[in-house]
Amino acid sequence: MSSVARKPLILGSKTYKDITDDICAPVEAPATKRWFGLLLGAKALFLFYIVHIAIIIGTGMGLLGVNHPVAWGTMIITFVFWIGIGHAGTLISAILYLFRQKWRTSVARSAEAMTVFAVMTAGIFPLIHTGRPWLDFWLLPYPNQRGPLWVNFRSPLLWDVFAVSTYATVSTVFWYVGLVPDLATIRDRAKTKLRRLIYGTLSLGWRGSSRDWAHYEIVYLLLAGLSTPLVLSVHTIVSFDFAVSMLPGWHTTIFPPYFVAGAVFSGFGMVITLLTLVRIGFPKFKDYITIDHMEVMNKIIMTTGLMVGYAYGSEFFIAWYSGNHYEVYAFTNRAFGPYWWSYWIMISCNVVIPQLFWFERFRRSIPVMFVVSIFVNIGMWFERFVITVTSLHRDFLPSNWGMYAWSWFDSAILFGSFGMFLTIFLLYLKFVPAISIAEVKPVLYVGKKRPGHEGGH
Amino acid sequence: MIQPGLHDDVVALAVGYGRKAAGKVGNIGVDAYPLSSFAKGKPVFAGRVVTLKKTSENYLLVSTQDHHVMEGRAIVLETTKSAFEKDPSSGIHKHQIFSIWPQHQYTKHKWALSVDLNSCTGCSACVVACQSENNVPVVGKKYVLEGREMHWIRIDRYFKGTPEAPEVAVMPLMCQHCENAPCETVCPVLATVHNDEGLNDMSYNRCVGTRYCANNCPYKVRRFNWFNYVKKREEPLHMSYNPDVTVRPRGVMEKCTFCVQRIRRGTNIAKDEKRAFKDGDVKTACQESCPADAIVFGDLNDANSKVARLFQEKRTYKLLEELNAVPRVGYMTRVRNAERAEVSGHGSEHGQPAHGPAKDEGKEDKKKHGNNVQQHEGELV
Numbered sequence: 001m002s003s004v005a006r007k008p009l010i011l012g013s014k015t016y017k018d019i020t021d022d023i024c025a026p027v028e029a030p031a032t033k034r035w036f037g038l039l040l041g042a043k044a045l046f047l048f049y050i051v052h053i054a055i056i057i058g059t060g061m062g063l064l065g066v067n068h069p070v071a072w073g074t075m076i077i078t079f080v081f082w083i084g085i086g087h088a089g090t091l092i093s094a095i096l097y098l099f100r101q102k103w104r105t106s107v108a109r110s111a112e113a114m115t116v117f118a119v120m121t122a123g124i125f126p127l128i129h130t131g132r133p134w135l136d137f138w139l140l141p142y143p144n145q146r147g148p149l150w151v152n153f154r155s156p157l158l159w160d161v162f163a164v165s166t167y168a169t170v171s172t173v174f175w176y177v178g179l180v181p182d183l184a185t186i187r188d189r190a191k192t193k194l195r196r197l198i199y200g201t202l203s204l205g206w207r208g209s210s211r212d213w214a215h216y217e218i219v220y221l222l223l224a225g226l227s228t229p230l231v232l233s234v235h236t237i238v239s240f241d242f243a244v245s246m247l248p249g250w251h252t253t254i255f256p257p258y259f260v261a262g263a264v265f266s267g268f269g270m271v272i273t274l275l276t277l278v279r280i281g282f283p284k285f286k287d288y289i290t291i292d293h294m295e296v297m298n299k300i301i302m303t304t305g306l307m308v309g310y311a312y313g314s315e316f317f318i319a320w321y322s323g324n325h326y327e328v329y330a331f332t333n334r335a336f337g338p339y340w341w342s343y344w345i346m347i348s349c350n351v352v353i354p355q356l357f358w359f360e361r362f363r364r365s366i367p368v369m370f371v372v373s374i375f376v377n378i379g380m381w382f383e384r385f386v387i388t389v390t391s392l393h394r395d396f397l398p399s400n401w402g403m404y405a406w407s408w409f410d411s412a413i414l415f416g417s418f419g420m421f422l423t424i425f426l427l428y429l430k431f432v433p434a435i436s437i438a439e440v441k442p443v444l445y446v447g448k449k450r451p452g453h454e455g456g457h
Numbered sequence: 458m459i460q461p462g463l464h465d466d467v468v469a470l471a472v473g474y475g476r477k478a479a480g481k482v483g484n485i486g487v488d489a490y491p492l493s494s495f496a497k498g499k500p501v502f503a504g505r506v507v508t509l510k511k512t513s514e515n516y517l518l519v520s521t522q523d524h525h526v527m528e529g530r531a532i533v534l535e536t537t538k539s540a541f542e543k544d545p546s547s548g549i550h551k552h553q554i555f556s557i558w559p560q561h562q563y564t565k566h567k568w569a570l571s572v573d574l575n576s577c578t579g580c581s582a583c584v585v586a587c588q589s590e591n592n593v594p595v596v597g598k599k600y601v602l603e604g605r606e607m608h609w610i611r612i613d614r615y616f617k618g619t620p621e622a623p624e625v626a627v628m629p630l631m632c633q634h635c636e637n638a639p640c641e642t643v644c645p646v647l648a649t650v651h652n653d654e655g656l657n658d659m660s661y662n663r664c665v666g667t668r669y670c671a672n673n674c675p676y677k678v679r680r681f682n683w684f685n686y687v688k689k690r691e692e693p694l695h696m697s698y699n700p701d702v703t704v705r706p707r708g709v710m711e712k713c714t715f716c717v718q719r720i721r722r723g724t725n726i727a728k729d730e731k732r733a734f735k736d737g738d739v740k741t742a743c744q745e746s747c748p749a750d751a752i753v754f755g756d757l758n759d760a761n762s763k764v765a766r767l768f769q770e771k772r773t774y775k776l777l778e779e780l781n782a783v784p785r786v787g788y789m790t791r792v793r794n795a796e797r798a799e800v801s802g803h804g805s806e807h808g809q810p811a812h813g814p815a816k817d818e819g820k821e822d823k824k825k826h827g828n829n830v831q832q833h834e835g836e837l838v
Contacts, residue, residue, distance in 0.1 A: 060684040062683025071672050130665045131665065131682065132664070132665050151645055152647045244643070247672060247675075396677075396777055397676060398615070402523075
């Protein structure tokens with residue numbers, strides 16, 4: 001029996017009190033110098049981002065590299081990148097919850113937080129990528145006195161408005177509901193009045209009664225059920241922005257599953273990047289976010305990496321099989337045209353490098369997984385670059401062909417968005433318990449005989 | 458810039474540049490007149506002997522047409538005189554298209570434009586006419602390099618054959634006013650819609666500038682206001698704006714309107730004079746300026762209009778017909794004299810229905826041409 005027993009999810013033979021103390025420590029202790037240093041760096045980058053957005057809104061889209069024929073560029077690429085990042089969080093917190101995967105408890109909070117912040121970061125781009133951002137509210141179907149002039153329900157961009165706003169709302173609510181018992185814990189342990197007031201307000205009157213818990217469990221289950229289809233629908237609809245158009249390289253039926261797999265892939269990449277850093281920042285969390293947790297996620301990275309690899313291959317096969325001259329050209333041009341390097345960066349980062357995870361040694365090595373996750377992030381950004389730019393830059397009529405005119409502002413927007421994301425994530429680490437106290441406790445073997453484990457801990 | 462077909466020992470320079478008092482737009486380039494000479498009271502441009510020296514300086518050359526081959530695609534269709542005499546529709550490959558939806562009925566007018574590629578010489582007069590008629594901004598060299606030219610009509614230029622002995626194929630391209638316009642379905646705010654006369658209208662006021670329409674346009678004729686070009690026009694040049702055409706602010710899309718202001722004027726005059734609209738009442742700016750009369754505009758609902766008759770011609774084809782966007786611009790194949798066309802060959806191979814292996818030959822051909830010109834492009838850089 002002992003050989004099939006599962007390994008403990010939490011190391012270090014913790015008591016319930018240990019768990020509460022460990023997880024509340026970063027919130028309750030004064031901020032460290034290292035945290036301040038990181039926040040300052042992230043904030044500086046965030047500020048840099050804001051300034052550049054302001055200049056672009058003030059001057060015009062022409063500051064970016066978008067042109068004729070490549071009318072969508074860095075903003076759309078980075079939007080899809082960040083939206084994709086979000087998917088791992090929802091998958092961990094909702095789908096794995098419904099499937100009763102207990103290992104999710106240690107990573108769900110941070111992954112879900114990452115989702116919310118990634119969607120926030122992504123949400124900026126569709127707003128500022130328009131020529132006249134101050135009129136963006138016209139994309140919302142609201143009663144008006146212009147006829148009334150309605151929106152175009154046939155446009156995938158409009159579906160996008162609904163998909164992303166739904167996703168942002170549901171994942172924020174889901175994340176917040178999961179937070180409530182833990183916020184109440186912080187409130188109960190608060191030593192100052194202000195802290196009690198703030199966390200008391202945020203915990204929405206949570207008392208920890210069995211009634212509270214019964215309601216909470218049902219709401220959490222319902223929200224998990226509500227979020228699950230969103231994991232599939234959001235990136236499906238984002239992929240429609242491309243798939244519904246008639247451009248060779250965009251107009252493909254494989255896009256929805258391909259985008260969802262890629263989103264989960266990139267999301268887990270970002271989770272690994274962040275959690276390896278969190279483990280370094282908060283050494284105590286190593287007992288909660290164990291190598292086993294990381295290994296499971298690395299397996300998902302490898303699996304979804306193979307899925308996107310299959311999609312890349314399938315696209316080429318279908319392009320050839322279709323016999324459509326424009327399709328064939330679009331895909332040949334991706335791999336061997338002027339933007340060949342972006343295609344091969346994508347292939348090496350997304351398909352080749354994750355193959356390292358076939359080896360247990362690499363799956364369980366923190367430095368290796370960190371480096372691989374960085375490559376996954378880079379690769380997935382380039383995937384969107386390849387889809388957006390290489391399809392647009394050479395389409396039907398060769399006289400239109402051109403190149404994307406990458407500018408300083410493109411770089412500023414791309415890197416600045418990380419400033420926004422990291423700022424919010426660092427604030428989250430300081431002010432919110434980064435692991436779900438309430439969810440981690442039930443997976444402990446306290447008071448239960450640990451199956452097949454030879455005591456001694 | 459080494460142009461295909463230019464002899465290795467020949468240098469060609471265009472005169473008319475390097476002016477000194479023509480303002481921001483005119484004071485560009487180099488004056489080529491000092492290189493010419495006078496003989497018998499007339500300037501002599503050709504036959505001058507010059508020596509070229511390599512300097513260490515770089516000079517950036519910018520062009521709106523920088524792809525030279527058609528990549529074996531059926532774009533500018535051509536045929537030979539002998540093939541045309543046998544079958545007037547030779548050179549055109551018709552696609553079988555069906556739709557489960559009924560087409561929209563246009564009961565009033567049904568505007569359309571015909572372009573005869575046989576007459577068009579690619580002189581660009583239409584481009585200039587359109588630019589001044591429709592207040593199209595001039596963006597300058599820096600932005601042309603970045604792909605921001607604003608032309609509503611452009612002359613697509615392709616080379617065929619070998620770089621040593623190329624043939625040029627030109628094609629004026631403006632908004633095709635597709636009946637199934639791909640741009641219209643993707644606009645989230647309905648800023649571009651069809652009107653009941655079949656025009657693909659652009660409401661600048663409603664446009665928020667997502668640029669999705671431009672991405673989905675297979676002809677890539679939509680132009681975006683990347684900056685506030687209107688503000689950049691210095692006084693008194695603002696007086697040169699056509700008062701009938703609105704200027705566009707930053708952040709909106711624009712494109713050929715079929716000179717909607719002229720259509721309105723023409724139909725209104727007919728109404729005022731209490732008579733039916735007759736063919737020729739409306740001429741677009743490009744049509745009016747075309748010295749070869751290659752462009753004809755009119756109403757397809759009037760069976761006797763010139764454009765309706767041209768649309769019935771066997772020589773008329775629609776660009777990228779297989780996409781079923783149903784353009785309202787008809788192109789007429791170019792008919793070349795046989796002996797020259799046979800040298801270059803491709804372009805017409807696509808259109809012989811009873812011609813089995815022709816397709817493959819065409820591919821072979823394309824590859825050869827493609828490579829040749831590609832190499833040539835290499836030299837240009």
